[in-house]
Amino acid sequence: MVKTSASQKDSHNFQVPATMSAFLAIVFLSLNMGKSGGAIKPVVTFTPNWGNVLPGDDVTLTCDVPSTVPEEPRTYHWYKDKRPIPGDKQRLRISISSVERDSGDYQCQTIGGDISDPVFLDVTINHVILQRPPSAIYEGDPLTLRCHHLRFFDEINTKFYKDDQEIQSSESDSEFYIPNIMMSQSGRYKCTKQIQPYDRPHVVEHSDVSVISVKELFSPPEIKVTPSRIIGGDEMTVRCDTRLDPLRGGTELHFAFYRDGRTVRGYDVSDTYRVPSSQLEDSGNYTCEVRTVSDTVRKMSDEIYIQIMQIHDYMIMQNIIRLVISGFVLSAAVCFIYFHNKW
Structure with a gap:
């Protein structure tokens, strides 16, 4: 006959009290x-x-x-x-x-x-408020502002201002819409509204202000080329470098590349343009452009000049560099010997 120990009995009969279950649920949730x-x-x-x-x-x-x-x-x-x-x-x-x-x-x-x-x-708590979206506003976003008033009031006229300049006035429209807002449109926005209580004859104007700060979606692109010195026949890689805001990391960007103002590669999801075997005619002033898929935001890089060198030109340049370095070393040696003997 197998005897059951007291500890084994306790483990079989143990039950978590209801209060303990609730406590564990709260801890798990936290x-x-x-x-x-x-x-x-x-x-x-x-x-x-x-x-x-x-x-x-x-x-x-x-x-x-x-x-x-x-x-x-x-x-x-x-x-x-x-x-x-x-x-x-x-x-x-x-x-x-x-x-x-x-x-x-x-x-x-x-x-x-x-x-x-x-x-x-x-x-x-106010008679009139300037309503705006709760989330951050990025360049290229559509933006709607609304001049909203308390219930039980009739609206007479609504005006919108940016940096104290009137931008819209309407007898009936309480919204101001920007389809694709740019960073330059950041500023101090204000709305005024004439309202009249249902049970009173007089009209009173109320206003509210909101500061709109438009965030940068992605940085202006910078064009980079590798290798730094390209000889005819070498592979040339040109990259369009930009930084997308992490909070909008799901935004798809497209890249295009230009040489001397002419398109060498149209818009594509790749930020890299490659020439497998570069030739002299690939030399020129290169720029790249980045845009969103919706084309609400696009930015162009600064221009850089890329020179494709022929092998003999490269050898001549290398020889010139060697001669310059040799001349510098020789001059330094002569100066050292002269001053050493003088002392």
Whole structure:
């Protein structure tokens, strides 16, 4: 007969209390929130796409999860200022009631996935606000600004300004649209709106201001050539070097190359132009151009001159360099002997 030890009995009969299970779940969730290297990192988006709202507005938050599996069923968790809030669906609808209750950083997460970066929802108490998207604005992005007012008011006239210069005036249109914004369009934007309460006869003008800072999508390209000295028949490699903002790392760029203003290679995803066997006629002033697929942003490099040398020209140049170096060494030796004997 096999006897069972007390420790074996304890291990078979041990059960985790309900309070301990809840505690472990919270610890697991906290660890999960701290992850940064998961394969799935969702993104919180707003509908309508405004980062600042007024009491009485409705906002729908969506947890967008990149996935190769269409319509994959998931359970979602929502957080405000790193604290869990009710909601387990992909979309979370909020009826804005107060600054204290609804302003804050919102995040979402799926089970086993990373938590999203925080997106700030700014609830403002004002008669009029200039609404803008919650995310960073990059060159080439479409941008819509909205001059928004409290409910229960009639709007009379809306004006938009950039750096105190009027850029739009309308009796009915409360939005200002830029299809492809450039960095030069950064600045101080303001809107004014004449509004009238439903139960009052007088009209009052209110305004709001927002500073728009447009970020660089990719740096101006620099053209580079290897090797530094090219002899006819050598392979020549010309590269168009640019740096894409890491937060827009998924943006596809296309590259083109020109010699003396004429296209030698049209737009392509490769940032490199190769000539397997360079010839004298490949010499010239080279530039390269980078653009987005949508062609909303394009930038040209400075010009560099590339000289393809014939072998005899290269040998002559090498001999000249040797003669110059030899002359320098000889002169230094003569000077050394002269001053040595003088001392």
